Amino acid sequence: MEAKYDFERKYRDQVLRCSSCGFCQAHCPIYGLTLRPALNARGKMLVLKEVMDGTIELNDELVETLFQCTTCANCSTNCPSGVEVPEIIKQVRQDMVNLGTCHPAFTAMADVLARHPNIYAEDDKPDFGRPLNRKAEYVYFIGCVGAYREEDSTEETLSLLDHLKLDYTLIDEVCCSGVLEDVGHKINPGLVNRNVELILATGARTVITGCPYCFRTFNNKREYEALAQAGVKVIHLTQLLQDYDFGVRTDKVVTYHDPCDLGRHSGIYEEPRRTIKKIAPNFVELSHNRAEAMCCGAGGGVRGAYPTNSIAMARRRLEEVEASGAEVLLTECNSCVHNLANAKLRKHKFQVFTTTQFINRLLNKEG
Amino acid sequence: MEDRIKSALKEAVGPDNFTDRLIDLISFAKDASQNKGRPEAAVWASTREQVAAVLRIANQEKFPVIARGAGTGLSGMAVPNRGGLVLDLSRMNKIVRISIEDRLAVVQPGVVYAQLERALAPYGFFFPPDPASGKVSTLGGNVATNAGGVKGAKYGVTKDYVLALEVVLADGRILHTGSSCMKSVSGYDLTRLFVGSEGTLGVVTEITLKINPKPGLAATAMATFDDVEDAGRAVSQIMHSGILPSVLEVIDRYTLMAINENTELNLPEVAAILLAEADGHTREETAFQLAKIIDIFKQNGASLVREAASQQEADALWTARKSAYAVMTRINNNLLVEDLSVPMSRVPEMLKAIADIQDKYNLKIPTVGHIGDGNLHPTISFDGTDPDQVTRVEEATSELFRKVMELGGTLTGEHGIGLDKARFMCLEHDEIALGVMRSVKRLFDPNNILNPGKMALEA
Numbered sequence: 001m002e003a004k005y006d007f008e009r010k011y012r013d014q015v016l017r018c019s020s021c022g023f024c025q026a027h028c029p030i031y032g033l034t035l036r037p038a039l040n041a042r043g044k045m046l047v048l049k050e051v052m053d054g055t056i057e058l059n060d061e062l063v064e065t066l067f068q069c070t071t072c073a074n075c076s077t078n079c080p081s082g083v084e085v086p087e088i089i090k091q092v093r094q095d096m097v098n099l100g101t102c103h104p105a106f107t108a109m110a111d112v113l114a115r116h117p118n119i120y121a122e123d124d125k126p127d128f129g130r131p132l133n134r135k136a137e138y139v140y141f142i143g144c145v146g147a148y149r150e151e152d153s154t155e156e157t158l159s160l161l162d163h164l165k166l167d168y169t170l171i172d173e174v175c176c177s178g179v180l181e182d183v184g185h186k187i188n189p190g191l192v193n194r195n196v197e198l199i200l201a202t203g204a205r206t207v208i209t210g211c212p213y214c215f216r217t218f219n220n221k222r223e224y225e226a227l228a229q230a231g232v233k234v235i236h237l238t239q240l241l242q243d244y245d246f247g248v249r250t251d252k253v254v255t256y257h258d259p260c261d262l263g264r265h266s267g268i269y270e271e272p273r274r275t276i277k278k279i280a281p282n283f284v285e286l287s288h289n290r291a292e293a294m295c296c297g298a299g300g301g302v303r304g305a306y307p308t309n310s311i312a313m314a315r316r317r318l319e320e321v322e323a324s325g326a327e328v329l330l331t332e333c334n335s336c337v338h339n340l341a342n343a344k345l346r347k348h349k350f351q352v353f354t355t356t357q358f359i360n361r362l363l364n365k366e367g
Numbered sequence: 368m369e370d371r372i373k374s375a376l377k378e379a380v381g382p383d384n385f386t387d388r389l390i391d392l393i394s395f396a397k398d399a400s401q402n403k404g405r406p407e408a409a410v411w412a413s414t415r416e417q418v419a420a421v422l423r424i425a426n427q428e429k430f431p432v433i434a435r436g437a438g439t440g441l442s443g444m445a446v447p448n449r450g451g452l453v454l455d456l457s458r459m460n461k462i463v464r465i466s467i468e469d470r471l472a473v474v475q476p477g478v479v480y481a482q483l484e485r486a487l488a489p490y491g492f493f494f495p496p497d498p499a500s501g502k503v504s505t506l507g508g509n510v511a512t513n514a515g516g517v518k519g520a521k522y523g524v525t526k527d528y529v530l531a532l533e534v535v536l537a538d539g540r541i542l543h544t545g546s547s548c549m550k551s552v553s554g555y556d557l558t559r560l561f562v563g564s565e566g567t568l569g570v571v572t573e574i575t576l577k578i579n580p581k582p583g584l585a586a587t588a589m590a591t592f593d594d595v596e597d598a599g600r601a602v603s604q605i606m607h608s609g610i611l612p613s614v615l616e617v618i619d620r621y622t623l624m625a626i627n628e629n630t631e632l633n634l635p636e637v638a639a640i641l642l643a644e645a646d647g648h649t650r651e652e653t654a655f656q657l658a659k660i661i662d663i664f665k666q667n668g669a670s671l672v673r674e675a676a677s678q679q680e681a682d683a684l685w686t687a688r689k690s691a692y693a694v695m696t697r698i699n700n701n702l703l704v705e706d707l708s709v710p711m712s713r714v715p716e717m718l719k720a721i722a723d724i725q726d727k728y729n730l731k732i733p734t735v736g737h738i739g740d741g742n743l744h745p746t747i748s749f750d751g752t753d754p755d756q757v758t759r760v761e762e763a764t765s766e767l768f769r770k771v772m773e774l775g776g777t778l779t780g781e782h783g784i785g786l787d788k789a790r791f792m793c794l795e796h797d798e799i800a801l802g803v804m805r806s807v808k809r810l811f812d813p814n815n816i817l818n819p820g821k822m823a824l825e826a
Contacts, residue, residue: 016700016752021399022439026481026502035411035457035477036391037438043394050393065390080693 007091008052011084015052018045018083024075029295029313030068030302038065041075041085048092058092060101066092067103068309070302071182072260072295086300093184105305106183113188117174119144126151128170130158136169139204141195141218143211144175145334153334153353156360157210157237163363164244168208171198176224178217183301192223200230207234210354212261212268212333213299236262237356238272238332246279248362254280255326256355257317257340258293259333272332272355279359280328286320294320296331298339314343321350330355368407368452372428376410376452379420384411384458395435395453399500401703401751402443402786406433409453415535415572421454422570423539425816433818434566436477436505439498440512441704442785444565444821451816454570456507462486463573471530471547472576476507483576493581495522498781499692510571513563515781520739521611521646522579524781526562533573534561537812547575560807565783566818568811582646585613586653587681588661590669591637595619598639599715601667602738605643606711608663610656614644615739619718621725622691622733622746629694634687637670639718641738642688644681691735691746698731701751703760704744705767709776711741720770721745728763730756742780768794784822792823 003009024041025031031040038047044065050056071086079085096102112121126147140161146154161168174195177188199207207227209215218224218234227234256276262268269290277283288294297303297313318340321329329352331337341352353361368387377385386392387408396405407430412418425432431451438445447453460477467490474483480494480501487493497516498504508514510532515524531545545551545558561568592598598617605612618640626632634640641664645656657674664672675681696702709717718734721743725732736743745767749756768778768791778788778795792801801823808815808824815825 013700017697019399019696019702020397021500021696022437022503023500025437026479035455035460037394037455038388038390040394042397042438043390046393046397047390056389056393061389064388081696082693 005051005058005095007048007088007095010091011088012052014083014088015045015048017081018042019081020046021080023078023080027074027078027292029070029072029074029297029316030309032294033309033312033316039068041083044069044085044089045083048088058096058099058101063096063101063103066096067106068302068306069300070260070295070297070313071300073264074260074292074295077264077291090182093182097184102184103301103305106185106301109183109301109304110180110185113175113177113180113191117191117194118148119175119179120148122148125172128155128158131169133171133198133202134169135203136167137204137206138166138168139171139199139202139207140168141173141207141209141211141214142170143209143214143334145338146210147173149338150334153337153357154210157354157356160356160360160363163360169202169204171202173198176214176217178213178221179301187221187223189223196224196226199227199232205232207232208237208240209234210237210334212236212259212266213335216261216265236266236268236332238262238268238275241356242271242274246359246363248359249279249281250328250362251282252280252327253282253284253325254328254330255284255286255321255324257286257296257329257331257336258290259331259336260293260295260299262332263293264291275355276330279362284324284326286324288320296336296339298335303339310339311343314339315345318343318348322348326350328353328358330358368430372424372430373408375424376408376421379424380410380412380417384413395447395455398438398440398443398445400441400443400446400785400787401701402446402448404446404448404450406447406453407450409455411455411458413458415533415541418454418535418570418572419539419541421452422535422537425452426537426539426814429814429816431819432816434507434511434570436508437479437500437503439500439504440508440785441706441782442779442787444512444783444785444818446786448786449820457505459572465490467492469547470549470578472578474506474574474576476505476510476571476574478506480504480506480509487578491581492578494528494576494578496525496528506574506576507571510562510574511564511566512781512783515737515742517614517616517737519737519742519781520606520615521613526559528577529558529562529574530577531575532558532561532571534569534571536569537814537817542569545575549577563783565785565821567808567822567824568817582648584648584650584653585644585646585681586657587642587644587675587684588657588664589673589684590641590664591635591671592639592641592668593637593670594668595638595715595718597668598641599712601641601663601669602714603711604663604667605660606739608659610645610659612643612656612660612739613646614642615737616642616688617734617736617738618642618687618691619734621722621731622735623687625698625731625733626687626690626694629697630690632686632690635671640687642684688735691733695733695746695748698748699750701749703747703749703764705746705764706742706744706779706782707768707771707776708740708742708780709771709774713774713776714738714741714743717743717771717774717776721767724763724766724770728759730759730763732763740780786821789821789823
């Protein structure tokens with residue numbers, strides 16, 4: 001029987017290889033929250049098996065499960081059968097969009113990026129009062145969340161870069177648009193070209209991203225190959241910071257949340273810990289950490305499409321922070337900061353920062 | 368299912384806890400076995416009253432009710448192969464009480480094994496029967512299957528720990544069995560009747576478990592054998608030596624070959640590896656036990672014996688055993704994890720029979736198992752889309768269980784009968800035994816609504 005959809009052509013063996021053991025239930029953030037097997041990775045694979053068998057159609061009835069996945073890769077990282085669930089889900093979403101079936105919030109995302117240079121459809125560019133589009137050794141690439149939703153955090157990160165006397169420039173950046181591929185659409189070449197041109201024009205040898213998702217997009221998407229070809233290296237801020245000694249420390253109990261994009265998707269677990277342990281000797285791990293870290297609930301388009309569940313997932317993560325006794329929760333992703341901070345309740349006495357933001361506050365004696 | 372029945376169910380559990388949506392029905396159609404069957408609806412119950420209300424409706428309308436926990440079973444017992452209603456208990460997940468003074472824990476059926484393990488750890492206690500799926504499987508599932516685990520030979524299985532149960536009967540009445548006392552011979556042992564009854568007699572809504580103080584130390588050793596007979600003799604000798612290892616596992620040659628073909632581990636492809644762990648409260652205690660085990664390994668012709676000097680080394684010795692499942696499940700698209708037990712002295716014969724069967728049916732059947740209690744897991748990785756392979760797997764399985772019976776074994780050590788082994792029940796149990804089981808079923812469930820079609824309970 002000839003495959004009807006691209007997901008089947010690419011991932012048929014993977015879908016069949018799911019042995020239905022159900023071990024993903026221990027890891028899936030949406031299952032953990034809802035205890036609804038249909039939303040778990042196994043439930044998704046069972047649905048896709050039926051689609052491949054031709055017993056059901058790929059249609060609107062399946063949107064609720066196939067579009068409700070943060071692509072956090074906690075299932076696939078811990079899957080005995082090695083099923084690459086996030087890759088399969090992304091491909092299925094594209095098949096569904098091709099059929100004209102898609103979650104309205106995901107369609108809106110693609111529409112926004114067709115008309116605006118950022119994911120929030122904001123017309124006013126943020127002004128951080130730093131040099132723009134100049135020749136420099138480094139480009140600092142902020143990302144949409146840092147630029148439009150977590151401006152304070154970004155301001156403090158930039159202050160820290162100033163303090164380190166780093167020769168950097170900002171650019172008139174636009175959305176990296178990698179997220180479009182996660183939500184069933186195609187990366188936007190206009191936005192890609194704009195970023196590539198602006199970066200190359202600075203002559204910088206290194207791009208530092210504040211956002212782990214932009215970091216992945218620049219390094220892994222074929223459309224951004226021009227950067228590597230021009231010898232431009234893209235690193236995440238945490239990789240830069242680990243080499244510095246800041247000469248400040250806090251006695252507060254500090255913990256760290258591994259962002260999915262930096263941890264499971266990029267394998268960067270130890271760099272942020274090296275930096276944090278230098279400034280916070282009272283460091284504690286959350287009960288789920290590194291490859292088993294629980295997702296903050298924001299990824300894969302879920303924050304926009306299923307906001308109630310997204311916030312509830314963040315709250316489950318915050319329960320772990322509370323149990324750890326930490327006074328400060330650090331992470332390396334503005335999207336995680338944004339979702340975790342939004343989910344914070346009055347009873348949660350700890351503070352939430354990016355590591356750079358927190359270091360800058362210590363330098364300014366605000367920590 | 369008629370709309371009026373759906374309305375009644377919605378009223379019983381609340382509209383948000385009822386579903387007949389396609390994605391839900393598909394997700395409830397399977398467990399970890401090869402069986403499949405889509406239900407007509409499903410409900411999530413959160414109280415015993417809701418469970419009772421649902422069963423009253425089912426009993427009146429005579430539709431099947433399939434209780435379900437995490438759906439990690441390996442014999443199809445939670446698969447709604449006749450449609451009907453899935454009763455999902457995973458949201459009944461409260462640990463009601465932990466009483467260290469009385470050495471017990473009271474839990475709801477949806478509590479995950481690992482959740483109880485975490486809750487008991489601060490007290491230095493544990494609940495020994497740990498299924499390999501313990502990170503996700505529920506304690507209701509432990510009770511329904513009478514689950515075992517790697518510690519069975521020393522610590523027993525679930526039935527050895529269940530003191531009391533609250534069970535909703537098919538007609539909605541709520542039955543309390545057993546007692547919170549460590550000793551009780553008061554009346555029939557109804558508790559034991561329900562443990563392992565696979566959801567065919569009632570729905571368990573509260574479980575009182577005996578819990579154990581956890582020994583803080585363990586020592587681990589591994590031995591390779593060039594002949595399974597030698598390994599088998601070593602096991603028998605250990606088990607009557609007065610030492611009870613907390614773990615005694617076997618990994619056979621075909622498992623080692625499968626691991627080597629699919630990983631870089633380069634394990635020795637010997638006839639069998641035995642892995643032993645001795646637990647205790649002092650170093651002297653664990654060292655004494657392990658020394659005796661190692662002696663027995665050597666007396667029985669072990670070609671190589673290795674003792675772990677650290678936790679890290681112990682983890683390394685466990686690598687082969689722990690990677691077996693992941694390797695097997697990646698080889699092909701269908702995985703059949705079999706489960707059988709034979710008297711300990713017959714284990715070498717059983718391993719040889721499995722090897723003969725794999726050759727005869729041109730299959731690969733690697734075997735691992737809890738050899739300390741004679742419980743083996745031959746595992747078949749096959750292509751479920753190839754009808755010829757499916758037939759060979761079915762025929763091989765039939766021959767496997769005929770051999771198990773010949774050796775005085777039993778159809779299942781810890782996974783249960785479910786759908787997979789219903790057809791073999793008459794091999795192990797004669798007409799009188801089956802007749803009594805069917806009478807018990809009729810007594811508790813005259814309308815045959817509770818997980819019908821499982822365990823060969825229909826004449």
